[in-house]
Amino acid sequence: MASVLSMGTNFPAEVSAKVFNLVRGKSSLAKMAPEEPIAFTGTDVFTFNYDNEVSVVGENLPKENGGLTVAPVTIKPVKIEYGARVSDEFMHASDEKRLEIMQAFIEGFARKAARGLDIMAMHGYNPKAGTASAVIGTNHLDSKSQEVVQAQGNLDLAIPTALTQLGDFEVNGVVMSRVAANTLASLTADNAPLYPELKWGGQPEALNGLRCDINTTVSKNAKVVGYVGDWEAFRWGYARDIEIKVIEYGNPDNDANAGDLAGHNQVYLRGEAYIGWGILSNQAFARIVTEAL
Secondary structure: OEEEEEOOOOOOHHHHHHHHHHHHHHOHHHHHOOEOOOOOOOEEEEEEEEOOOOOOOOOOOOOOOOOEEEEEEEEOOEEEEEEEEEEOHHHHOOHHHHHHHHHHHHHHHHHHHHHHHHHHHHHOEEOOOOEEOOOOOOOOOOOOOEEEEOOOOOHHHHHHHHHHHOOOOOOOEEEEOHHHHHHHHOOEEOOEEOOHHHHHHOOOOEEOOEEEEEOOOHHHOOOEEEEEEOHHHEEEEEOOOOEEEEEOOOOOOOOOOOOOOHHHOEEEEEEEEEEEEEEOOHHHEEEEEOOOO
């Protein structure tokens, strides 16, 4: 039988808060877009597309239909998990030591969950497999964005091109790969670096006044250089608190070579979470790639 340790019950509230702070700190998408509550059964976000501008109505003249398209975007959470076997000495440690170990595991899981959010919502991949997930389908930026093809490192040329494609959407942030950032850092004019804040792996909060973040999750699809767009059109959140399970028996990782936990003096730590995200408009983002996807 597994004993279940749930955030907010067995752990102090400050531990739960720390977990979500870690997620925001390690995910580019979470940094660009604030977390929102997501219902376990899914959340509908209604988007309103106004077909025209407002019209001037003269005295005694008829009003006109401006046109309106209402389209719901459903944010449905997907389940993610991460587990590992540890020595059953964990079960015999003091309460303080067990809490210390669990906090360390939770922090590690939070970082993996953060990277997972990026990899899933950017590329539609199962993060562990590194291949397209049928569960995610087309709900990712590599599918729901406009494409700008530029050589690696030419973000300074690609972003102005993207601006012309995003129409009335605001451009309020760029997320780029580390390779692209390093290439930008090497660009010079009159022997002076164009982007000195990127030298030596710098992590500036903004470039040319535009919010930015640099992350290796971008290059999980090797063709992708970065994303630019209106991050108000990206929504994400957790459907429930992160759950940590301590499993004492059986073969919970389905590893035929590892055998039964009790027979090997082991227990299994598993973290689970439900994360959902939605892209409100395909026109709000541009993906910058080295070749067409």
